[in-house]
Amino acid sequence: MSVFTIEGGYPLNGDVSVQGAKNSVLPILSACVLARGESVIHNCPRLTDVDCAMRILRSLGCKCRLEGNTLTADSTLADRFDVSDELMCSMRSSVIFLGALLARFGRAEISVPGGCELGIRPINLHIDALRKMGATIREEHGRISCRVDGRLKGCAIDLPIASVGATENIVIAAATAEGTTVVRNAAKEPEIVDLVRFLRSCGAHIGGEGSTNITVYGVDSLHAAEHTVIPDRIAATTYLCAAAACSGEVRLLSATEEHLSPMLSCFEQMGCKVRTGGGEIVLTSRGRLHRISDVSTHEYPGFPTDAQPVMLATVAKARGTSVFVENIFSNRYRFVEGLTKMGASIKVIDRVAVVEGVERLFSADVEATDLRGGAALMIAAMAADGVSHISHLSHIDRGYEAPEAVLLSLGAHIKREDI
Numbered sequence: 001m002s003v004f005t006i007e008g009g010y011p012l013n014g015d016v017s018v019q020g021a022k023n024s025v026l027p028i029l030s031a032c033v034l035a036r037g038e039s040v041i042h043n044c045p046r047l048t049d050v051d052c053a054m055r056i057l058r059s060l061g062c063k064c065r066l067e068g069n070t071l072t073a074d075s076t077l078a079d080r081f082d083v084s085d086e087l088m089c090s091m092r093s094s095v096i097f098l099g100a101l102l103a104r105f106g107r108a109e110i111s112v113p114g115g116c117e118l119g120i121r122p123i124n125l126h127i128d129a130l131r132k133m134g135a136t137i138r139e140e141h142g143r144i145s146c147r148v149d150g151r152l153k154g155c156a157i158d159l160p161i162a163s164v165g166a167t168e169n170i171v172i173a174a175a176t177a178e179g180t181t182v183v184r185n186a187a188k189e190p191e192i193v194d195l196v197r198f199l200r201s202c203g204a205h206i207g208g209e210g211s212t213n214i215t216v217y218g219v220d221s222l223h224a225a226e227h228t229v230i231p232d233r234i235a236a237t238t239y240l241c242a243a244a245a246c247s248g249e250v251r252l253l254s255a256t257e258e259h260l261s262p263m264l265s266c267f268e269q270m271g272c273k274v275r276t277g278g279g280e281i282v283l284t285s286r287g288r289l290h291r292i293s294d295v296s297t298h299e300y301p302g303f304p305t306d307a308q309p310v311m312l313a314t315v316a317k318a319r320g321t322s323v324f325v326e327n328i329f330s331n332r333y334r335f336v337e338g339l340t341k342m343g344a345s346i347k348v349i350d351r352v353a354v355v356e357g358v359e360r361l362f363s364a365d366v367e368a369t370d371l372r373g374g375a376a377l378m379i380a381a382m383a384a385d386g387v388s389h390i391s392h393l394s395h396i397d398r399g400y401e402a403p404e405a406v407l408l409s410l411g412a413h414i415k416r417e418d419i
């Protein structure tokens with residue numbers, strides 16, 4: 001088993017070249033199934049979730065390889081429309097292949113992704129939308145079989161929740177549907193905008209991305225394209241939180257300020273100095289942090305749920321009490337147990353976490369409970385006195401590219417060890 005051994009108490013200084021966005025590249029890779037030919041995706045982060053998406057692509061008959069941070073996916077010879085239970089289970093977002101498979105083959109067979117560490121994660125919105133587009137969908141013994149005669153049909157889809165994954169599935173499926181699809185109450189996340197940019201380079205005709213209504217004018221087919229993935233706003237936030245919590249000065253290269261604005265305002269409230277411009281963000285943190293006003297997670301452009309754990313860990317040592325309200329996932333505070341073990345004072349009642357800043361955190365042996373919760377524990381361990389160990393790194397490796405190398409380059413005392 002691998003663990004991170006982290007000796008806390010060292011300031012962080014230096015530059016971070018922010019990795020490409022996990023939540024952009026995953027739907028883009030599924031869209032590659034529909035875009036016939038060899039697509040080249042630059043700035044692809046090296047993550048276990050990306051490995052899993054590559055395994056799915058290969059199982060469908062695509063050729064793919066990852067060299068450095070450039071992924072090449074060739075879907076010319078793709079000839080399968082089913083994804084095995086094993087592959088489906090290894091990554092929750094594998095459901096994102098549904099729309100692309102249906103659009104390309106008129107059939108798709110996947111398994112129900114089930115719940116995950118963040119709580120129940122239904123896919124009813126994905127299924128309802130594809131049904132409305134003409135697909136016949138049967139769910140039996142945990143497998144979902146979808147079929148459509150001819151092409152999917154464009155239609156108006158009103159999403160009751162602005163689901164990121166459902167918006168992505170619909171937009172991909174609608175790209176080659178017959179007629180026009182309008183998605184109302186669509187998710188507005190930057191990763192959706194990135195996916196649409198990719199689809200457009202593949203020949204799709206789409207407008208309104210980044211707003212509440214996305215219109216997709218179906219075209220006959222998509223071709224492969226070259227694309228550069230946007231910087232990961234949650235990885236960027238994680239490294240800024242680490243700098244804020246540990247003191248020091250960290251400069252993010254290639255970060256998009258607009259995607260980070262709710263978090264940048266938190267850092268300013270904490271008393272950090274934030275300078276932005278020219279695609280860079282510099283955060284300077286000196287002395288004890290201040291509390292922040294209530295953080296309530298919402299869809300973009302609100303405060304992202306994925307940034308909640310790392311921000312919460314950052315204020316664990318701040319002066320005063322900070323309050324978090326989690327509105328997207330039902331079970332996103334499991335990492336709090338680890339923070340409490342390190343001496344943090346946090347009360348969780350249902351969706352609310354009240355963090356009373358303590359003067360010091362202490363080392364402990366803790367388990368990463370999920371991806372962002374694991375990152376929160378890394379931040380707390382770097383801000384704590386003494387040597388901590390974090391296990392279950394597989395959660396962290398799903399979404400962060402070599403985080404120990406990034407943090408080590410900033411001056412953290414961190415190593416990955418096999419025990």
Ligand code: EPU
Pocket residue numbers: 022023024026093120121122123124125126127161162163164165166187304305306328329330371372399
């Ligand atoms: N929901 C439904 N029915 C559905 C789909 C969603 O009830 O059919 C509910 C979910 O249970 C949840 C809410 O709607 O309560 C929002 O879920 P959404 O569909 O927007 O999330 P997702 O597409 O499953 C993506 C990211 C998550 C991120 C969320 C919210 C990817 C691969 N995953 O998930 O990322 O938290 O959007 O922004 O894009 C992470 O990176 O750590 C992560 C969990």
